[in-house]
Amino acid sequence: MRAKKGVSSVKTFSPSAEEAKASREWWVVDATGKTLGRLASEIAQILRGKHKPTFTPHVDTGDFVIVINCEKFVVTGNRMDEKRYYRHSTYPGGLKTRTMREQLGRFPDRIIQEAVKGMMPKTKLGRAQMKKLKIYPGSEHPHEAQQPKALEL
Numbered sequence: 001m002r003a004k005k006g007v008s009s010v011k012t013f014s015p016s017a018e019e020a021k022a023s024r025e026w027w028v029v030d031a032t033g034k035t036l037g038r039l040a041s042e043i044a045q046i047l048r049g050k051h052k053p054t055f056t057p058h059v060d061t062g063d064f065v066i067v068i069n070c071e072k073f074v075v076t077g078n079r080m081d082e083k084r085y086y087r088h089s090t091y092p093g094g095l096k097t098r099t100m101r102e103q104l105g106r107f108p109d110r111i112i113q114e115a116v117k118g119m120m121p122k123t124k125l126g127r128a129q130m131k132k133l134k135i136y137p138g139s140e141h142p143h144e145a146q147q148p149k150a151l152e153l
Helices: 017-022 036-048 100-106 108-117 124-130
Strands: 026-030 064-068 084-088 095-099 133-135
Touching (some): 084 100, 100 108, 108 133
Antiparallel strands (some): 084 095
16 A cells, blocks of 8 residues: 655554563662652652653663662651541551551551552553552662663752
8 A cells, every 4th residue: 555645654663572671770769859649640650661762652761770778758738647648458447547657667668569559550551550669768789780770950
């Protein structure tokens, strides 16, 4: 079939899952002094692969992200005392709540994880992309062998 006059016949490039997997990189993000929501949105974009020119919505083209110093993020206003995290035991009356301050004291990594999770697709692909997020409370991480690059936000 001939192309219409004035229209190029260049095919659209769509990376396969193998090509996307081969081009993955590792990034390290230091959460010290970063605002939680802005940090989470940047991390979500990198996990999805939206920063790459080969981004395809139905293929996992994203990179791995390592977050260090996860307890040193900042939030605005009274969010530390007013924001609540809910979980349910699936039994009647089993709703448990914690403030952000309490959650930060017990599980500081879950705050960033939940913030990023809320910005990811609610599909199998989104859950697979979330597995590429590694969060650590200190400044050390066990991924030095992957030679991660520092990411400035």
